Amino acid sequence: MFHLALRMLLGDRAKYIMLIGGLTFSALLMTQQNGVFQGLLAWTTSHMRNMRASIWVVDSRVEQVNETKALRDTDVNRVRSVAGVDFAMPLFQSVLKARAADGSEKLIQMIGIHAGTLFGGPTQILAGELEQLRMANTVVIDELAAERLGRAAGIPLTVGDTFEINDREARVVGVCRTERHFFGYPYVFSSYDQALQFAPRQRKMLSMILAEPKAGLTADEVANAIRSETGLAAYTVPQFEKSTISWIWRNTGIPASFMTTIILGFIVGIAIAGQTFYSFVLENLRHLGALKAMGASNGLLSAMLLFQAFTVGLIGYGLGLGLTAAFGFAVADHGQPPFRLLPDSLIRTFVAILLISGFAALLGIRKVAKLEPAVVFRG
Amino acid sequence: MITSASTLPDPTTPAVSLRGVVKAFGTGDARTVALKGADFTAAQGELHLLVGPSGCGKTTLLSVAAGTLDWDSGTVDVFGTRLNGLPKSKVTAFRRQHVGFIFQQFNLIPTLDLTENVSVPLLLNGVRRHEAEERSAALLQRLGLGGKERKRPTQLSGGQQQRVAIARALVHEPRLLIADEPTSALDRETGHQIMEILSTAARSPGRSVIIVTHDPRTYGYADRLTEMEDGGIAGVHHGQALRDFISIHH
Numbered sequence: 001m002f003h004l005a006l007r008m009l010l011g012d013r014a015k016y017i018m019l020i021g022g023l024t025f026s027a028l029l030m031t032q033q034n035g036v037f038q039g040l041l042a043w044t045t046s047h048m049r050n051m052r053a054s055i056w057v058v059d060s061r062v063e064q065v066n067e068t069k070a071l072r073d074t075d076v077n078r079v080r081s082v083a084g085v086d087f088a089m090p091l092f093q094s095v096l097k098a099r100a101a102d103g104s105e106k107l108i109q110m111i112g113i114h115a116g117t118l119f120g121g122p123t124q125i126l127a128g129e130l131e132q133l134r135m136a137n138t139v140v141i142d143e144l145a146a147e148r149l150g151r152a153a154g155i156p157l158t159v160g161d162t163f164e165i166n167d168r169e170a171r172v173v174g175v176c177r178t179e180r181h182f183f184g185y186p187y188v189f190s191s192y193d194q195a196l197q198f199a200p201r202q203r204k205m206l207s208m209i210l211a212e213p214k215a216g217l218t219a220d221e222v223a224n225a226i227r228s229e230t231g232l233a234a235y236t237v238p239q240f241e242k243s244t245i246s247w248i249w250r251n252t253g254i255p256a257s258f259m260t261t262i263i264l265g266f267i268v269g270i271a272i273a274g275q276t277f278y279s280f281v282l283e284n285l286r287h288l289g290a291l292k293a294m295g296a297s298n299g300l301l302s303a304m305l306l307f308q309a310f311t312v313g314l315i316g317y318g319l320g321l322g323l324t325a326a327f328g329f330a331v332a333d334h335g336q337p338p339f340r341l342l343p344d345s346l347i348r349t350f351v352a353i354l355l356i357s358g359f360a361a362l363l364g365i366r367k368v369a370k371l372e373p374a375v376v377f378r379g
Numbered sequence: 380m381i382t383s384a385s386t387l388p389d390p391t392t393p394a395v396s397l398r399g400v401v402k403a404f405g406t407g408d409a410r411t412v413a414l415k416g417a418d419f420t421a422a423q424g425e426l427h428l429l430v431g432p433s434g435c436g437k438t439t440l441l442s443v444a445a446g447t448l449d450w451d452s453g454t455v456d457v458f459g460t461r462l463n464g465l466p467k468s469k470v471t472a473f474r475r476q477h478v479g480f481i482f483q484q485f486n487l488i489p490t491l492d493l494t495e496n497v498s499v500p501l502l503l504n505g506v507r508r509h510e511a512e513e514r515s516a517a518l519l520q521r522l523g524l525g526g527k528e529r530k531r532p533t534q535l536s537g538g539q540q541q542r543v544a545i546a547r548a549l550v551h552e553p554r555l556l557i558a559d560e561p562t563s564a565l566d567r568e569t570g571h572q573i574m575e576i577l578s579t580a581a582r583s584p585g586r587s588v589i590i591v592t593h594d595p596r597t598y599g600y601a602d603r604l605t606e607m608e609d610g611g612i613a614g615v616h617h618g619q620a621l622r623d624f625i626s627i628h629h
């Protein structure tokens with residue numbers, strides 16, 4: 001009987017297309033919006049992947065990685081003296097003004113790393129050498145900086161070029177690849193001491209301390225020790241990611257607006273699929289009644305309706321996912337808008353589509369269950 | 380699942396036997412008593428016509444006999460099975476195996492082809508799809524619809540559609556064939572063709588055909604005719620009495 005159930009549905013071309021269309025749109029909206037949202041959330045912690053370190057030590061009031069509250073210079077040594085800390089290095093970070101080769105002013109994310117170890121420096125050097133940062137007035141810039149600070153569109157800065165940061169000359173000794181900064185600033189790396197010279201003078205200049213645990217100890221254990229012995233906040237990477245994302249949830253409207261769209265996708269799915277499937281059942285009520293008279297049980301008819309609904313649900317899910325993937329590939333090259341398709345979100349959308357299909361079927365099942373087989377003899 | 384000749388009931392057992400059946404619809408002012416203690420018997424191997432003025436309860440009686448409608452009091456036996464107190468699922472299974480239905484408006488599923496439409500009762504009884512379609516196509520052929528197996532019902536004339544509906548009602552070889560005004564939507568000539576087929580079907584051993592009709596042109600096909608009036612039975616005719624009845628009403 002199930003093949004006939006399918007043929008009945010396919011035979012009603014208009015409703016079939018409407019159902020598939022509604023479910024596809026719903027699945028697309030839910031996965032695509034979730035993908036952009038997850039991509040955006042990933043951006044919020046890109047900082048940590050651009051300056052790799054196991055433990056991030058910050059002011060106790062700092063909850064997320066894109067925020068800094070200056071520490072005392074002496075804090076570096078306090079962290080170094082915590083048992084279990086293999087080494088700890090200072091990090092300077094600040095948004096500074098740079099003058100591009102064409103004379104325009106651009107904001108950059110300045111990062112100052114320890115000159116001796118270059119710890120926290122970029123890992124993907126495309127041109128030049130990171131080690132050259134030890135020389136005076138040098139910087140390593142990322143591709144975005146190279147493009148933004150270039151002489152003109154299409155002529156990016158390269159190794160050997162110069163530009164100004166806060167009216168001081170900076171010479172490019174390397175170009176690196178980074179993950180996009182949450183606020184979209186290009187990255188410019190220099191040695192810690194050099195960065196302090198680029199930046200306007202302030203009483204406290206130390207932004208963060210990056211640390212590594214001794215061999216045999218976990219980042220968790222050592223972060224705990226740093227917290228309890230120094231009173232500073234110390235995060236492992238997963239902790240800082242979680243704290244950052246939680247901060248975004250609590251302090252910005254970003255999650256709420258994405259959730260609204262995702263819920264809207266769900267509601268659109270319910271509305272279109274529910275209404276279309278229900279009218280399909282209503283139009284076929286006479287035939288469903290005849291099947292009932294001929295001895296089809298309520299269970300069988302319900303199973304047939306569920307089969308029909310889940311079939312269009314699966315097709316809609318597949319198409320929606322396909323469109324989302326196409327969107328993902330299209331934006332992957334630009335890196336804009338952010339996009340990240342997680343297995344989690346695929347499963348959640350799948351469940352949502354099943355719920356929508358199940359709901360649509362249920363409307364029909366209620367109608368069919370109440371249907372008296374004797375109606376078939378009434379005009 | 381499907382009854383074979385070896386399990387035929389005793390030929391003297393009535394196909395349908397209703398005793399003192401009462402059926403009312405609605406409550407209060409809207410209450411209508413459609414059957415007022417009706418006694419009705421249909422024998423095996425006969426084509427039985429049920430006639431009477433509009434609203435006298437013909438469809439209601441047919442529905443009770445077919446097991447598609449609950450009644451309020453009285454007893455209902457179909458081929459020796461008492462339907463009183465039988466659980467709904469058993470009644471449904473009984474209909475599935477032993478009752479074939481023909482509707483006034485044919486009630487074929489327009490999105491399915493003829494073979495698929497006819498195969499439904501077989502599929503409901505657990506026959507495999509391939510065999511169900513083969514048997515359905517063979518029956519369509521016997522009813523003069525060979526070559527049209529893959530057509531849709533809407534591509535056929537009314538008479539052809541009703542023949543498809545008959546094929547669907549007969550394909551699982553039910554004991555009881557039920558039809559409510561099967562010829563009223565058809566022209567005279569086509570109506571006769573349909574009655575021919577139904578009266579042939581009634582000759583099958585262990586089968587009974589009950590037809591509600593308003594159409595005096597069909598009376599000649601009856602082995603027995605029950606006249607209804609106001610929720611009760613006004614008379615049963617067969618043999619010479621039936622021939623007299625027909626000559627009066629024709």
Ligand SMILES: Nc1ncnc2c1ncn2[C@@H]1O[C@H](COP(=O)(O)OP(=O)(O)OP(=O)(O)O)[C@@H](O)[C@H]1O
Pocket residue numbers: 404405411412413431432433434435436437438439440
């Ligand atoms: N579902 C129902 N609800 C309320 N009243 C009903 C229902 N079915 C039948 N009736 C009433 O019961 C009575 C008998 O109806 P029934 O359909 O059995 O008559 P009938 O002899 O088949 O009439 P017709 O020749 O017009 O088809 C009528 O008064 C009808 O209005």
Ligand SMILES: [Mg+2]
Pocket residue numbers: 437438439559591
């Ligand atoms: Mg009637």
